[in-house]
Every structure is written in structure tokens, then in C-alpha cells.
Amino acid sequence: MASTDFAAGDARSRRLHADARGPAAPPEPEAKSWSNLHAPDARSASAASVPIAVGGRALKVFLSNPNAMFGVVFLSLVVLAALLAPVLYPADPLSMVARPFLWPGQNPAFPLGTDSMGRDVLSGILHGARISLFVGLVATALGLGFGILVGAAAGYFGGWIDDLLVRLIEIFQTIPSFVLLVVMVAIAQPTAPVVTVAIAVITWPTVARLTRAEFRAIREKDFVMAARSLGYGHARIIFREILPNALPPLIVTSSVMVATAILMESALSFMGLGDPNVVSWGSMIGAGRELIRTAWYLTALPGLAIVFTVLALNLIGDGLNDALNPRFSQER
Amino acid sequence: MSTLTRVGRTFRRTAIQAVPTVFGIVILNFFLLQLAPGDAADVMAGEAGSATVETMAALRQRFGLDNPLLVQLFNYLYNLAHFSLGFSPRYGMPVADLIGQRLPGTLLLMAVALAVAIVLGLALGSLMTVFAGRLPDRMLSVISLLFYSIPGFWIGLMLIVLFSVKLGWLPSGGSGTIGSNLTGLAGLWDKARYMILPALSLALFYVAIYARLTRAAMLEVQSQDYVRTAAAKGLPPAIITIRHVLRNALIPITTMAGMHVGGMLGGAVVVETVYSWPGLGRLAFEAVMGRDFTVLLGILLLSSLLVIVANATVDLLHAWLDPRVGVR
Numbered sequence A: 001m002a003s004t005d006f007a008a009g010d011a012r013s014r015r016l017h018a019d020a021r022g023p024a025a026p027p028e029p030e031a032k033s034w035s036n037l038h039a040p041d042a043r044s045a046s047a048a049s050v051p052i053a054v055g056g057r058a059l060k061v062f063l064s065n066p067n068a069m070f071g072v073v074f075l076s077l078v079v080l081a082a083l084l085a086p087v088l089y090p091a092d093p094l095s096m097v098a099r100p101f102l103w104p105g106q107n108p109a110f111p112l113g114t115d116s117m118g119r120d121v122l123s124g125i126l127h128g129a130r131i132s133l134f135v136g137l138v139a140t141a142l143g144l145g146f147g148i149l150v151g152a153a154a155g156y157f158g159g160w161i162d163d164l165l166v167r168l169i170e171i172f173q174t175i176p177s178f179v180l181l182v183v184m185v186a187i188a189q190p191t192a193p194v195v196t197v198a199i200a201v202i203t204w205p206t207v208a209r210l211t212r213a214e215f216r217a218i219r220e221k222d223f224v225m226a227a228r229s230l231g232y233g234h235a236r237i238i239f240r241e242i243l244p245n246a247l248p249p250l251i252v253t254s255s256v257m258v259a260t261a262i263l264m265e266s267a268l269s270f271m272g273l274g275d276p277n278v279v280s281w282g283s284m285i286g287a288g289r290e291l292i293r294t295a296w297y298l299t300a301l302p303g304l305a306i307v308f309t310v311l312a313l314n315l316i317g318d319g320l321n322d323a324l325n326p327r328f329s330q331e332r
Numbered sequence B: 001m002s003t004l005t006r007v008g009r010t011f012r013r014t015a016i017q018a019v020p021t022v023f024g025i026v027i028l029n030f031f032l033l034q035l036a037p038g039d040a041a042d043v044m045a046g047e048a049g050s051a052t053v054e055t056m057a058a059l060r061q062r063f064g065l066d067n068p069l070l071v072q073l074f075n076y077l078y079n080l081a082h083f084s085l086g087f088s089p090r091y092g093m094p095v096a097d098l099i100g101q102r103l104p105g106t107l108l109l110m111a112v113a114l115a116v117a118i119v120l121g122l123a124l125g126s127l128m129t130v131f132a133g134r135l136p137d138r139m140l141s142v143i144s145l146l147f148y149s150i151p152g153f154w155i156g157l158m159l160i161v162l163f164s165v166k167l168g169w170l171p172s173g174g175s176g177t178i179g180s181n182l183t184g185l186a187g188l189w190d191k192a193r194y195m196i197l198p199a200l201s202l203a204l205f206y207v208a209i210y211a212r213l214t215r216a217a218m219l220e221v222q223s224q225d226y227v228r229t230a231a232a233k234g235l236p237p238a239i240i241t242i243r244h245v246l247r248n249a250l251i252p253i254t255t256m257a258g259m260h261v262g263g264m265l266g267g268a269v270v271v272e273t274v275y276s277w278p279g280l281g282r283l284a285f286e287a288v289m290g291r292d293f294t295v296l297l298g299i300l301l302l303s304s305l306l307v308i309v310a311n312a313t314v315d316l317l318h319a320w321l322d323p324r325v326g327v328r
Helices: A003-022 A040-063 A064-090 A121-157 A159-174 A177-187 A192-218 A222-229 A232-268 A279-290 A298-332 B001-033 B040-048 B053-062 B067-083 B096-131 B135-149 B154-166 B182-220 B225-232 B237-275 B279-290 B295-320
Strands: none
Touching: A003 A040, A003 A279, A003 B225, A040 A064, A040 A298, A064 A121, A064 A298, A121 A159, A121 A192, A121 A279, A121 A298, A159 A192, A159 B001, A177 A192, A177 A232, A177 B001, A177 B279, A177 B295, A192 A232, A222 A232, A232 A279, A232 A298, A279 A298, A279 B154, A298 B135, A298 B154, B001 B067, B001 B295, B040 B135, B096 B135, B096 B182, B096 B237, B096 B279, B096 B295, B135 B182, B154 B182, B154 B237, B182 B237, B225 B237, B237 B279, B237 B295, B279 B295
16 A cells, blocks of 8 residues: 555656646646546546557567568468459359369469369368458457456456456366367357357467456556546546557467467368368368378468468567567566 | 475465366366267167167166256266266276376377477577577577467378378378387387377477577576676586576476476377377367267366376476475
């Protein structure tokens, strides 16, 4: 308690200094009314000073990182492939279009060849990008949302809520996540939404832990105390005051989470636990696996698509980390 | 404080922390089992080929499946307390025995993969530290990121294409030559040949993690005073790197290695299906294909316990090795 009193006194004295300098500045229109609702100083301290000044620098660092730029370019290509797949290959990628076992380059109409059922491999890879990105992005969004809610509640409120939620997080972090994923998908039927939700279920604990740590650090800062003393509600303090300042590490994590979700989805569909009606990179590898002695390109090509997409996301994550983290190491 | 009290204290703290976690996992397991479509009576009726409504009801009554949920939960806990995980009609044996048969294979695979990952990761990480900021460091960091991005099952298949199909050096699956009674060194070599590819596919992802961790930890240790002292008293750089920097950088790496046991188990599920390695992961795959949920949830429960044990072991190891740990 002593430390908070100090901090409050500190904030007060700074306020006094500001007031002392006040007359020189032109009087603000807000200053006339009782500033309880607007709290100009608290707002500017929390929102204006830190993120905007650093945002430009972080963007510059990120843009001058060649690895991260490679990642961005490749990921845009994948997104483009996913968007253009129905235009370039309007036919169902699961339908037969040519003689089976055409090797890549054998027939210019099918640049990446055909599989054992005469399905076009290139069409499969382009359509596969759709499901991979869908699962990766939606699962990450769900995992982030739930993880932030749990982590914010635990870190902000502390006490028994924190104890309880930390136990919950610990349980989910102890269970081997891929085994849990397999169990969940096997129990519910393997469809794209089920796979997505199941991946979100195993990824939220990481986010929750990270958010909790950030919230615990930030809730002790002056601007949060100021917001609290102005009578802001818990929800407003959590989402408007603390969360924006806790975002940088979460942004870094989210790009790695998308990569992990794509890897998980491909491993699931490789094992035959993917949506059987949708072509995905993992299921293409699973189907090509039996023919690995004679037609190994059926396994290699979709795998390369996974590797480069995931690599692109990891490179972006690395670049974001380099760009956003210095500020954090300073502040802690 | 002596080493023994320190380890004892850590043991007590870890055990107290583990109890609610274990309980939560058991409850979660029970409810997942309840969610699974069909119950034991359905499975048995399916195996028998036919069943009337009356026999189904009789079966349910006999196995207590018509009891209220809480009574069933109590029965489940009661059975667990007697180390009974249920019975698998498909394999015709108790689930605990089934898992016991397969567990050593997985543990061996994981241990070898972990050892390979740590050795390679330390080597790569040390190289990156020595060349920090220069070209070899940047190239190795991109390579480690590449390792980090490769799905284990895919690199497994690619290794099979290269080393089994094209070069014919190594076997593509199984855990030993069938019908061979090789003993001694020849037998060991035979086993090792079957181990190389699965262990490598499983290890690759973790090589990347350990390489980056080692680099970060070593760079941090390098700025410590005692490293400067070592340099000032004229020790050769190689000895400083190995004896003073690497050794102190090992602490965060062992922590992570303990945390990776769960992830490795998950990776083993996929890698074992690729190499038809007779382990827990392969059993899980077969259980999924046969929709044998008793086996699947038994595996989930046991692997979770394995993770708890691994984490506790790492904690104890730290308390033993590092005098600063027990003080907290």
C-alpha cells in the first residue's frame, strides 16, 4: 500500500507542476467544466505519449527487416492464391480431370502433375490454402479472444479469481496439447469448424498466461491508478487503458499462433482427422503417403506449401518481435 | 541449507501444486469420455454383432452406466484409484496393460529425440553465439527458423524418400528387423538403424528451439562479470565458452526441455504413425481409427501424468544443481 501512496503522491505533484505551468498555455475549453468525466491528463498519458511515438519507429524497424519483408511478400502470395483459387480453378479440386500420375512438367496443362485419381495437384494446393488460412486465422482469433478475456480477468482482479484461472490454465498446459486435440476432434466429428474450435481450445492458455503477466505489470502503473481514481469501470480500465498497452507481445504471439494452427491442422488432416469434403495440404500428403515409393512429388509439393507458409509467418513473427520488443525490455 | 533439505522442500512444493492439477485433468477426462458418442454397452453390443434393447439395458445396469452422473464420476475415480483405466473390447485387454506395453517404445523414442535435439541445438546455438551478428549467425538463424516451420510428419516422409527409397541406407518403418535374433552389438545397431529416422524427424523442431535458446542464453551470460574475469586471467576463448558460458546457459535450456515433454508426446503421435513405430502415439492413432475412446482417454490421462512427472523431475534437478532455486 505504501508504494501506491507514493505513486499517487508522485502523480499529484506532477499535476501541480503542470498546473503551475498552466497559465502560460491558452485555456482549454474543457478546463472550464469539471474534468471528472474527461480526465484529459490521464487519457493523454495512457494513449498519446507511448504507443504513437513508438508505433512509427516499430513500423520502420519492421519494414527494414529483409526476412520479415520476405515473409510478408510470401504470405500475401498465399492469401492471393486462396482468394483466386475459385476463379482460376472453378471446378471442385476433388474431381478427376486428367490421367493419373502425371509428373510435374509432363503436361503443361497440369504444371504440378496429377495424383493417383487424376486430380490436379496445383488446383489442390491453391484450394488447400483456403482451408489452411481459414483454420489458422479463425482459430487464432478465437484463441486470442478467449485467452485475453481469461488472462485479463486473472491479471487485473488477482486474488481468488487469479488462483482459480491460473489452475485452469495450468491444467490445459499440462495436458499434451496435440493428444487433446486428437481426442476432441475424434469425439466430435471432423469438420472444419470443429477442427478450428479445437485448435483454439488448445492455444488459448498461452495467450492467457502472456496477457496475465502483462496485466499484472501494467495494472500497477500510474495511469491505471489515475483511471481508477476517476471512477472508471473495470471493463473500461481493462479494455481501454490496459489492453492497448499489453498488445505488442500479443501481436508477436498471434503470428506464431497462426503458424502453429496451420501446422496442427495439417497434422490432423494428415492423420485422417480433417474435413473429408475439403481438400487440404495435410490430407494431400496423407493421400500421397501410400505412393511415396513411386510418386513422391505428391507428398513433397503440398509439404513445401506448408513449410513456406509457416516459415513466412514465423519470419513475420520474428520481425515483429524485433520491432516491438525493445520498448518492453526498457519499461520492465 | 543442505542440498537434501532444498530438494525435499522443492519436492513438497511441487507435490502440493500437482494435486489440484491432477484432479482437474481427471475430471476433464471423465467429461470428455461422457461426451464421446456411444458408451461401453454400445461398443460391446457392436462387437457381439447383435443386441436387443433388453440386453443393452442389462449391460448398462451391470456396468453402472444407467447411474446418475455423479455416481458414475465416483465409480470412475474409484477405478482410477485402483489403477484401472477400463477395458478395451477391441484389443481384448485392460487399457492400462495395453498402454504399459506401448509406453517404453515411446519413452525411448522421446529420450533419443530429446538427446539429439539438445546436442544439436547446443552445437548450433554455440556456433551462432561465436559468430553473433555476422553472416554465419544470420544464416543459421534462418535455417533454425526453417526447421521450426517444417511439419514433423512431412520431414519424416521426405527422409524416407531419401534414405530408404533412393539411397536404401535405412529402414522405412518398424522398430527392429522381424525374425532376426541378433544379440549384443549387432542387435543394438539393428535397433539403432530403425531409430535414426524417427528420432531425427521428431527432434528437428526442437533443435531449432534449443539453438535459439542457447544463443540467447549464451549471449546473456557472456556479459557477466565472471566471464570478463576469466578472459582477464588469460583463459583461452574455447575454454571460456565451454566451461563458463555454456555451462551457465544450460539452466534455461533444461527448464524448457522439461516443458517440451508434452509437446514431444504430441509430435510422437504423428511421427509414430509415419514410421509405424510401436508406441503410444501409434496406439492413439489406432484408437482414433477404431473409435476406441476408452483407450484414447487412457492415453490422454497417462500422458498428462507423464508431463507432470517430467516437470517435477526438472524442478528437483534444478533444486539439486542450483543453490539459488530452493531459496524462493
